[in-house]
Amino acid sequence: MKVLKVLPLLILAAGLVFTGCKPKDADVKAAVEKALKENPATAGVMVMVTDGVATLSGEVADDAAKTALDASVKAIKGVKSVVNNATIPAPPAPVVVTADDPLTAAVKDATKDHPSVTAAVADGVIKLTGSIEKAKWIKLKQALDALSPKKVDAAGLKIN
Amino acid sequence: MALQDKYKELTDAAAAAGVSDLQVREQEGVLYVDGIAPNGAAKDQLWAIYDKLDPNFLSGDLVLDVKVAIDAAVTKVKVITENSNLNIRKGPGTDQPIVGKAAKNEVITLVNQSNDQWWLVRTEDGEEGYAYAQYLSPEA
Numbered sequence: 001m002k003v004l005k006v007l008p009l010l011i012l013a014a015g016l017v018f019t020g021c022k023p024k025d026a027d028v029k030a031a032v033e034k035a036l037k038e039n040p041a042t043a044g045v046m047v048m049v050t051d052g053v054a055t056l057s058g059e060v061a062d063d064a065a066k067t068a069l070d071a072s073v074k075a076i077k078g079v080k081s082v083v084n085n086a087t088i089p090a091p092p093a094p095v096v097v098t099a100d101d102p103l104t105a106a107v108k109d110a111t112k113d114h115p116s117v118t119a120a121v122a123d124g125v126i127k128l129t130g131s132i133e134k135a136k137w138i139k140l141k142q143a144l145d146a147l148s149p150k151k152v153d154a155a156g157l158k159i160n
Numbered sequence: 161m162a163l164q165d166k167y168k169e170l171t172d173a174a175a176a177a178g179v180s181d182l183q184v185r186e187q188e189g190v191l192y193v194d195g196i197a198p199n200g201a202a203k204d205q206l207w208a209i210y211d212k213l214d215p216n217f218l219s220g221d222l223v224l225d226v227k228v229a230i231d232a233a234v235t236k237v238k239v240i241t242e243n244s245n246l247n248i249r250k251g252p253g254t255d256q257p258i259v260g261k262a263a264k265n266e267v268i269t270l271v272n273q274s275n276d277q278w279w280l281v282r283t284e285d286g287e288e289g290y291a292y293a294q295y296l297s298p299e300a
Binding site for chain 2: 092094095105106108109110112134137138139141142143145146147148149150151152153154155157159
């Protein structure tokens, strides 16, 4: 009977002892934040800690960085589990190359004042032959690059 | 990624020069660098670096399309042809009939620049048409 009376007290005491040993959420949060700041790849990640559960948000470069982030935070003392809500930026839109017909017309406009240069357009590639002075070539290349070609192939062009 | 390394000096300089909407994309062996430079000097600087990294632009592995930001308040442009008159055409294209001419160094009115290559302009005589943008320099 005596034991039964003392039992709740014992449980309470045990509970208090365990709570005392457990790192506080705020301390864990500070430790995680410190670790995140030390790595430039995770400097933009934010963390919230509730009952040892670390919830991560913010942006990381890619999937690999996100997985690595998970592991590194889990290894920090006091972190029971990780909820990784870090996002990965959307990949850039693919480069759009001008279709051959409008590109051919635009190349014709751009090369009109450079009669020593011959240009041919195929699958978005502007292939140049002939010869041109350096100063004019810079101007021409600037004009051609502005037309959204796939590439400007000047291997056959002689620069004087 | 190799191309991004080759042209790292260029893309770093673009970011440092305040090029806005800077995009660096690699696709099928060509690096595409796009953006809007704050002024003509910044654009020239980037082209000088390009020429240094790939002399005479012969590799064909970079398409550098950096436009120069033009203040919406700009209404006057100067003709910067080498020595000839600048043709003003009915529509945007060299296949379009010539409706007027502007002399070298003449300052004419910029009506709009909705087309990157061909700007709509008006001369002092009131002739309106399209001129090749490369031969026009915005007047401050």
